[in-house]
Amino acid sequence: DGGITQSPKYLFRKEGQNVTLSCEQNLNHDAMYWYRQDPGQGLRLIYYSQIVNDFQKGDIAEGYSVSREKKESFPLTVTSAQKNPTAFYLCASSGGRATYNEQFFGPGTRLTVL
């Protein structure tokens, strides 16, 4: 089945360590996104990519980095510079339809920094 996978579902890291979250899609979508969600809050955009080898900062990019070497993959690295990394991280993708951009979301990764 087509979809978006994120792994792992739960991730624990020590403070000061970098950690990379995986996001893979087999929907043949050009655009991919990373969002962060804190308890009781809406989603906030971290980074997005419209095409391979290209990406742009979202609203809260500081302390994060991404790469887009393949169309199917958009990994997110949470660096030690991110002051409050504990959160629920969601990856999404969208195709290039002419009339709207429905985003498909993965199941999310819950990151806890100890």
Next chain:
Amino acid sequence: DAKTTQPTSMDCAEGRAANLPCNHSTISGNEYVYWYRQIHSQGPQYIIHGLKNNETNEMASLIITEDRKSSTLILPHATLRDTAVYYCIVRSYTGTASKLTFGTGTRLQVTL
């Protein structure tokens, strides 16, 4: 993008219609109204979108007022599985990538 205003929470009895309102008084002519929902600890799920005409799909109906300053998402026969946070988002189409701005949404509780 235009800002949206939604009630914080709503209740609905199972089997009844759930009507979720959204105000977007500053919406511009090329902006679409999208609805997503998020069941606890899962990724958001697309429900429906529209520009100015009313829309219906297998999940819901979207009613947009003539002046486009507000809209209502209708779940015709709510079930317990419809308990979720519902997000109303206004967004213009700008190409392949569309940045969606999620507010805090409406928490819908469907009860027996």
